[in-house]
Amino acid sequence: MTPEDRFPGPEHPDSGPRHQPDLDVLPYGTYYEPEPATGYPGTPYEAETYSGYGGARYLEQHWPADGQDHTVHAPENAPLFSPQDHPGSHQDHGGSHQDHPGYEPTLSDQQSPAHQDHGRDDPPTIELGPPLPDPSAPSYPYPAPGPGEPPGPLYVVGDVHGYLEELRAELRHQGLIDAEGHWSAGRSRIWFLGDFTDRGPDGIGVIDLVMQLAAEAAAAGGYCRALMGNHELLFLGAARYGDEPVQSTAGTASFLAAWRLNGGQQHDLDRLEGHHISWLSRLPAIALEDGHLLLHSDTTAYLEYGESIPDVNDAVHSLLADEGVDEWWDCFRRFTKRFAFRGDAGPTAVHELLDTYGGTRIVHGHSPIPYLTGAVHADDGQPPHIPGPYVYADDLAVAMDGGVTMEGRLLVARLPVN
Template identity: 85%
Template structure:
């Protein structure tokens, strides 16, 4: 089905070992092992962020999260329905959780999308004070930059790492002031709570905006797979491995039925609009360690527009082809690896690629330890003549969920 990505893990973290099959890989780089964080030094921005409505809760308050079939009407604070007559865009082929069947479309659905998280700070609850952070002044430097590797539904591990880095507080709210953070994609599948991960990232996006920072995310191949499973279900696709479907491939690659059942319209709209590639402080941020991005455009804007247009207008086979391309991996290993990285940097800019997708234990060949212990992942993995930084710590195989401050 998808041999480059066929590493399904257990449905729950306590259901057994998460070790994965060996791959024929050799180490080509070195680890970066940061000093232990003894508290967040936020450059003077340590004050807590008020977060009355954050992320998914903000959307739920101000935009419909489900259609009329769920009996859900959104009201403004004055008690009147907000955006009367609006019904959110749902997938063309709703999942069973949406009460649909393959090929069904809600005739009343409009093409309008809900607002992006970054439209503004969250609104305060009535009766509670709201003190937004001031916007950065002219010439004021931006806050520190962080990246997060593949999460794959491991919500508790994500919260623990973000807390350890001082990005969230004990209650799970943004506490990093004007810091900036990029998630490198793959929120769902294999782990137990992918929707919980998405909700947390959306919440932090709203809270960070109120604090003068930001929380953003890239689209990974598992976002393409998850959205494809929700939209196309068992509709056949043309696969090099024979007749397949998005739903079958999603299940094969660790798809969790509970995530599909909890997927709502605002999740779909948010995921569908994630960029595929970004440039931040000289770091070219990608999900996959592949040169397939070059096939979608000669600039970052062209690549992102091409992927968004494909998801909006193209059919199941084009969507599947996009998923397959971004599932490729290991382009930056070996003697030709630096050349591949340089081609991406020369095309899109930046001085170093930072990516997720391929677990570091596969890149280093340390999938299984001789003593049977989980793979040792002390930090991000720098390789390809120091031009590439791998951030997938292998949380699905008892490695680590990595959150790291750039530059490494």
């Protein structure tokens, strides 16, 4: 059970985990901590601060032992909604949070036996940039390499959840941005795996930074892209539908109430503008890059939206543009499912996705590594130890959510991890 994105309701019969998650049984897997990089032309790696993809060396050097330390102007044809469309969007809701169908418990709640209910669902996700025209081939959305010149190195970024300063620090440690926060990685390629907002202090600041880096990377011949996470679906739903009721088997719920209960920050909603909405709404849900199938959520629910990457992305974009609140909510719930790749059935679920969409390995965010490994149950009161990305499911899956919201790590990794 995780403190992430839980929504009561029945399981969809053909999606999500093929078994009930049991966090007391640890999956077989290993942490990845690579050797220091030798650098890439045009990319300033700094040996004294290189973090090994957020590895143990960085933890030892920088993590104390005690663990402390509006007007909306939407472009033409963009979805036309804003927080101001819903007068009730700023009202507080009474009653106990624990009784609300969209309540997402805290870490302390999760460790209580009263919350060991594995029959609950979780929330959805978003991407940066248009879907790739041909997901089976290398993509060069900006100037293609010259004859014999390979594409730049490929990086992925796990769930950020509004932790802007931590994101800047990790990108800087990897040599991807300079001291002023500008792109310094040449032809490098970066994919963010979704969940930019909620829980942390500056979700809109995170979105602004990623949009800035996308423009700067393009000018340098690289690119910066992103996937749609379940929290992007939740955030956009809160802005568009506010307190409008949705069909929930656990009682009346709304996007706005669920967003608040899942860490939504009012100052992010207040600062959401038309260009943010337009950009977020166009993010892909799934991508294939250098043989890596990139997803936000560790679920097989993507199979319910199409048999190819373009089909899935088109289906999600069409739903966001044309469908109603209940269809949006259902999409959000499906992409909130998790743990499909854990346990004995995990490799089978991974192969189901790889056989359909291509690639040789899945890279995902969404489920915090401390919950995949059971590290969250440590009794010494220390933050979970996250050396780096977590490789599991017979080496077929790489988890990238380092649990930054629970004193873990915000992970940035160069692919492949071996």
